Amino acid sequence: MATIRRREGKKGVTYQVRVRRSGHRDITETFDRKSDAEVFARSVEGDQDRLRALGQSEAAVVTTDGAFDRYIRQWNGKDHTGLARIRYWQERLSGRLLTDIDKPTVREELHELADGDRSASTVNRYHTSLSAFLQFCVEEYDLQVNVARQIRKRKEPRGRVRYLTDEERMVLLAACDASEWPLLGLLVRMALTTGARRSELLGLTWHDIDLDRGTATVEEDKAGERRTLPLVPEIASALRELRPNDFTHRVFPNQDDPTKKKPIDGVWKTALRRAGLTNFQFHDLRHTAASYLAMTGRSLPQIGYLLGHKSPTTTQRYAHLQGELVHELAGDLAKRL
Numbered sequence: 001m002a003t004i005r006r007r008e009g010k011k012g013v014t015y016q017v018r019v020r021r022s023g024h025r026d027i028t029e030t031f032d033r034k035s036d037a038e039v040f041a042r043s044v045e046g047d048q049d050r051l052r053a054l055g056q057s058e059a060a061v062v063t064t065d066g067a068f069d070r071y072i073r074q075w076n077g078k079d080h081t082g083l084a085r086i087r088y089w090q091e092r093l094s095g096r097l098l099t100d101i102d103k104p105t106v107r108e109e110l111h112e113l114a115d116g117d118r119s120a121s122t123v124n125r126y127h128t129s130l131s132a133f134l135q136f137c138v139e140e141y142d143l144q145v146n147v148a149r150q151i152r153k154r155k156e157p158r159g160r161v162r163y164l165t166d167e168e169r170m171v172l173l174a175a176c177d178a179s180e181w182p183l184l185g186l187l188v189r190m191a192l193t194t195g196a197r198r199s200e201l202l203g204l205t206w207h208d209i210d211l212d213r214g215t216a217t218v219e220e221d222k223a224g225e226r227r228t229l230p231l232v233p234e235i236a237s238a239l240r241e242l243r244p245n246d247f248t249h250r251v252f253p254n255q256d257d258p259t260k261k262k263p264i265d266g267v268w269k270t271a272l273r274r275a276g277l278t279n280f281q282f283h284d285l286r287h288t289a290a291s292y293l294a295m296t297g298r299s300l301p302q303i304g305y306l307l308g309h310k311s312p313t314t315t316q317r318y319a320h321l322q323g324e325l326v327h328e329l330a331g332d333l334a335k336r337l
Helices: 034-045 048-053 064-073 080-092 103-115 120-141 166-177 184-194 198-202 233-242 265-275 284-295 300-307 312-335
Strands: 002-009 012-021 024-031 215-219 226-230
Touching: 002 034, 012 034, 024 034, 024 064, 064 080, 064 120, 080 120, 103 120, 166 184, 166 265, 184 198, 184 226, 184 233, 184 265, 184 284, 198 215
Parallel strands: none
Antiparallel strands: 002 012, 012 024, 215 226
8 A cells, every 4th residue: 555645855845655464665756746656656556566566676666757856856966967877867767667667778878878989988987876876776766786796997098198298398387377367376386386276266256264383175076085285385375365255255266156166168278278288178287286296206105195185096097107217316326337
């Protein structure tokens, strides 16, 4: 027997369907609209024979639409692109029962993603997002297996490392200092001296800056964790001259609303064009910081700590630069023989 209960919470009014089954766990599902709850209740009550035939699996009667809605409601990830990937799968798999998502279906969907000129790493991220959703269904709806885990992920090429030569760095900084936006030079220097991501720097407010300690605290987009960036004296001095009375303002503010991020695509592309740089992205400033550290002999764990890498494998891409340093040092020793 299915019952529908009206519930009021922080996110508004919802309707919870509960189907009680003797000797088995109750089926529960929540909907934003009462009409959707009623449709679900009728579908479950009218499909008891199928439910029993399939081993009392809740997944046999739950649709992907309802499961995705529930998964999205409890989403707490910090990476907004992850939610966008979940919504992609919600649209692609709409109107099916959870038990209809089998290995051939998932494999074909991944092939379509790859055929759409998406890179292997991008397809793998979509693969991971779908796997996380299916694992949620295993735990919440008694789905028998997460078929996405049975499909091998695509082999990804080695991470791209593009960093500035000394000459390129000087030309780029000069172009940034000449920008119509007066803070571009400071932003780029902070990126080069901290190795921070663009989103981390643009997300800084003055509450995050501690000029006495010479630090900035950022919230990482990917992991949702906080880490501390060092501010070299030149950066700290420049920030001290800019510090406003209202600490809710962004360090790099939007001119129309200082509490919002500054959009920098236009001024950044102009600076690159003036500097004559090609095949260079803002993220490559992060690669540049790491590469400079590797070439001065800093260990990979030290570099990974500064950049906030969670896996040593990510930092390993800079190992060849340390190898070059070793050969250079050996050459210096040979000159003394």
